[in-house]
Amino acid sequence: MDSKKTTPPNKLGFNRGSWTAAEDKILLDYVAAHGVGKWGKVPKTTGLNRCSRSCRLRWLNYLRPDIKRGNISEDEEDLIVRLHNLLGNRWSLIAGRLPGRTDNEIKNYWNTVLQKKVKVKSINDRIKCKSSTRRTEPSTPLINEHGSCTGKERIEAVLINEDEMLDASSSLSVGDRDVFEQLASFDTDRLWPRSIFDFEFFFEQDAGVWGGDDSLASVVWW
DNA sequence: AATTGCGCCAACCGCTATATA
């Protein structure tokens, strides 16, 4: 049906991978004639070589007439963040509050865009919270919404604590992540007792080490 | 111009809950 299809059929011989326009039309015609549901009957009655689950998903996430197309608005984004705070990864519940959006779309948007934004905001908030112990104020925000560092004092890594090290690295840009991985391989026990490993910044500046009055807030000049 | 790396997102998979025969 489609020479470009690269995903092999499943165990039962049903097509997998992206849907073609012709397949969509068959499914739309089926729904127009028989209504939504009974997806298992689709291949038998239409000859469409797709399993029931694939048909259902295609309808719910793409062919449904009430699907909203286009970018997620700022209002929607704000709502997703607030609902996620409230509900966690309950994507279908969250999607239920956003008319025309699917759980899959919201899950994807969270995983690719919002998770990063929320993390960066959290890091910036925590940096701001500790900034009174700094000798000189950094350009702010230290990390922009893309996870890249801004201003003269480009952050090489932000280590919140032992457990969050990898998380912090995932919010940094690619180049930063390379540096982070080098930093992560350091023998941190020798550099700092773990108890003060709570809040270190690495800046692309003259080498040197400075610890603020608060022992939990050390700044390491790179 | 060709290759590589990466982000995005559609689709799949495993699992559970519910409905139906």
Added chain:
DNA sequence: CTATATAGCGGTTGGCGCAAT
């Protein structure tokens, strides 16, 4: 009551397009 089918959910995968090298 049991077996099977269907629906629903959330985590994960993999193809595609594009930017960087």
